[in-house]
Amino acid sequence: MYLMYNFIKINMTNRRDLNANGITYLLFLFFSDSPLPEGADLLEIEAISNMISFDAGTDLSDNNNLPATLSDLSQHSPVHKIPDDLSPRSSDTHYPSSPECTTNHLDIDCCNDFCPYFIGDEIREPLSQLSNFTGYSTPQANTPLTCFSDVTSTPDRKKVTRKDKGNIRRQHKNEWMDVKRKKKINLGKAYVTRKGIYKPKKEIKSPCKCRLKCFEKISTDQRKAIFEAFWKLGDHHKQWIYVSNLVSQNHKRRVYVDTQSRRKYTMKYRLPLPDSDSSDENNLIVCKKQFLSTLSISEQFVYTAIQKTDSSTGTVTTDNRGKHQNHPCKMSADVKKSVCDHIECLQPVESHYTRKDNSKLYLDSDLNFHKLFVMYNEWFDPIIYQCKAETERQYKTIVNDSFKLSFFKPKKDQCDVCHKYKISESRTEMDRETYANHIINKNTARGLKTADKKEAISSGGKIVAATFDFQKVLICPYGEISVFYYKRKLATMNFTVFNLAPRTATCYMWHEAEGKRGANEVSSCLSDFISKGVDAGAVEFRFWSDNATGQNRNRIVFAAYMLLAQKYNVIIKHTFLEKGHTQQEGDSVHALIERSAKNKCIYTPLEWFALVRWAKQDGKPYNVVEMDHTKFLDYKSILASKNWAKNTNGEVVQWTKIKEVKVFPSDPNKLLYKYNLDESQYMTIVTRTNTRRRQQDNTNIPPLYDDVLPISLAKKNDLISLCNSGIIPAVHHNFYQSLSVISHNAIRNTDTDSD
Known part of the structure; x- marks a missing residue:
């Protein structure tokens, strides 16, 4: 009743519209047993009840349709302003699905939820402030799959970077707080005890004023040099040796009291003169106070050093604190x-x-x-x-x-050049130059990609700028079930092409029985993407990707570009990002898919396809193209009988160093390339053979696979065992039983290109 009371007052005062759903919700609150708020006016309650009895189509914002009581209420009641965080959005305001975002998403984390590059911990619910008292929440996945669980994932804990990455993990004792504290104590530095008490650093104390006049025999600078040399030792054992060599203990020669004296020895203290050896002839005899104040130690420290010194050999016993051997091993073989x-x-x-x-x-x-x-x-x-x-x-x-x-995949796109430069202690001039060029190349590539994106937006669809990359392998079955971790699973591939201008993603997906992850599969997916782009009116394609040689930067993909440029009469350019800095807009697609799959059970590749289709909550959903073995073509077959070795200048082509390739439809037999993005001129390689025989017809590309690909026998046995045990639902058993098994004659590898 309280919510209804305030809700009607606010809406009547601010001339809000109430539709049928709003009336239904008010009726629910009206007939509940909620008590009235303090100071509620009965006339207002009567007006609310009369309003609820209206037809749902009545325009309640018109005062002519209101009873007198309610009209008076809207005129004389005080204005109740809706808080900004609870105010609904105006119907006149337009919120596009993917607004223009000016954030540099490759360097700065974007905070715009509607931006397709935004990667957050969770997909935030609209008007989440209202969900606390309405009891309703926005679903996280609008998916038709009933097998997906609705468990909301909790935020992950902050990741701690391992300092021995890549090696067997060991204990870093030097990083322990007690060990660091001990080092500071031995070096005379300030430290904080276990109880949180601050202890200041050691400082040289004031000299003595004894009758031996020690303060005249040694200067302040000499005392400071002795003090610093002593505490630089940084080890109790070495400091005991230092003190034992300067302090001598002799039996007393005279007795001055009649009773038995507790003093049995006479101590003689010396300080070493700077720039002299440690012989007794060059040590200066001083009083006890001068000795202790110069080294800033206690009298007990001297007694301990003497007690640990063997009088016969002159050696000092090692400090054995914390070095006992009583460490029972409770972990048997x-x-x-x-x-x-x-x-x-x-x-x-x-x-x-x-x-x-x-x-x-x-x-x-x-x-x-x-x-x-x-x-x-x-x-x-x-x-x-x-x-x-x-x-x-x-x-x-x-x-x-x-x-x-x-527990994580190795990420090759973590820049080894930057990491090596940052941890290097001795950097040469060549190292600095290499690192500077590396950063320049990174910034150049990103600047050119941004320029391509802007040209694509302003071209009205004539120019298509896109990035593409493979997602990490998606496994089937997938889920947090313990038995899954002991079994081999089926791999599902996702090749994502992200169109930068409209910010749309096309995901080409297949499982390992339909194809591999080689250059022929990449070329086949790009062929489909270019074909659809041409149908939409595109005349030029500008692709960006990482430097994976087996998938992107090889002769098979370049030959496919030459063929597709001639077939569709388009210009194709492919630029490669700087190694180690290959972050791209398509990574947000992969991150959203991984978040959507969290806490869900996925049994077949078809369920992966459905999850990707429904992963995006706002804007245009991802376009999923289901690939099978019949859609992959053997583009490697067109490499035969062509020149791929030397360019027009007679130089050997270094394929792994190419940074950009370009093909024009007017001369598809020429491949333009360059090794540096800063270069203005392209080098050219002519692939046409120097023969008078008729050129081979490359328009008809043979299929890559004649049939589905077999999987290993061990993998199929693991999948069938999951079916027989009931872990995989019976509706999916036919799919796994239909998978073929690899024979002894291994199939040939048709999608590799080694240069």
Whole structure:
């Protein structure tokens, strides 16, 4: 009643419209048992009840349609202003699905929720302030799949960068707070105790004023030099040796009291003169106060150094604090074997980037040590193993000492040049020049991409500027079910082409039984994209991508450009971003897909296709093109009998160093290329053979695959076992049972191009 009361007053005063849904909601509140607010006017309540009895189509903003009581209410009641954060949007305001965003998304995180490059923790609900008291929330995924769960994911914890990345993880004892505190104590620096008490640094104290006149024998500068030399040792054992060499302990020769004296020894103190050796002849005898004040130590420190000195040999006992050998090992060999066997039972995730040059074991990114330990307790068999790891810390220690383990994919696009330069302690002039050129190339590439984007927007669809890249492998079945981590899974590929001008994404998707991830698959997807772009009126295509040689920067893709430029009468240009800085707008598509798949179970590639279609909440949804083996063409076949070795100047073409290629439809046999984006002139390679025979007809490209691709027998057995155990629903069993198995005669690799 309270909400209805205030809601009607606000809307009547501010001339808001109330439709049928609003009347229904008010009726629900009116007939509830909610109490009236304090000071509520009964005349207002009567007016509200009369208003609710109106037809839903009545224009309530017109005072002529209101009863006298309510009309008076709207005229004489005080104005109730709606807070800005709760005010609904005006119907006159236009909110485009993808407004122009001026943020540099490659350098700065965008805060605009409506921008397609925005990557946030969660998709925020519209008018989320109202959801606290209305009880309604916006669904996170408008998906038709009933198998998806509605569990809302919690924000991830802040990631901590490992300092020994790429190696077996060890304890960094030098980074422990107690070890750092101890080093500061031994160096005489200021520190904070465990109880939070601040201790100032050691400082030289005032000299003595004894009858030996020590303050006249040694100057202040000499005392400071001795003080600094002593505390630079930074080790108690070395400092004890230093003190024991300067302090001598002798039996007393005279007794001045009749009773037994507690003093048995006489101490003689010396200070070394700077720029002299440590012999006693060059040490200056001083009093105790002068000695202690110069070194800024206590009398007990001297006694400890003397006690630890062996009078016969002159050696000082090592400081053994914290170095005891009473460290019982509670992790037996059987415990370690059980943990190692459990890790070896898990199926590693295939890396999307570096497949050969990395020895690390990559597990699913949804796993962590806590989940692994829970799975370990469920997996452990007491019949096979006598003991098991009792705590998560034991489990983690054994894993870290035995495996190179990571829960994330290796990202090759992390710039090794920048990382090497930042951690380098001794940078040469050549290193600085290399790094400076690297940054210049990065900025040049990004500036040219921005220029292409602006030209595409202003061309009205004549120029298409797009980026493309593969997403990391999507696995089937997918979900946070423990048995999935022990089985081999089917891989699903997503090749995303992002059109920069309209900010739309096309996702070409297929699974591993339909195709691979090579240059022929990339060329086939780009051929479809160019064909649809030509139908929309495009005459020039400008592509941007990373430097993956096996997929993007090779002769197969370049030959496909030459063929497509002639076929569709278009200009095609492909530019490569600087290595290590290949971030692009299509990465936001992949990030949104990963967030949408969180806390969901996906059993087949078809469900991945559906999830991608419904992943985007605002604006135009992603266009998913389902590829199969019949749509992939063998563009490598057109490489034969053509010149790909030398350019028109007789120079050998260095394919892996090419930064940009360009093809014109007027002369499709010429490939223009350059090694540096700052260069104004292109180099040319003519692929036409120097023969009088009729040129080979390349318009009809043969299919890449004659049939579906087989998978390994071990992978199919794992998938069938999941079906038989009921983990995969019965409706999907036919799909997995229909997958063919690889024969002993391995199929030939048709999509590689090594240069």
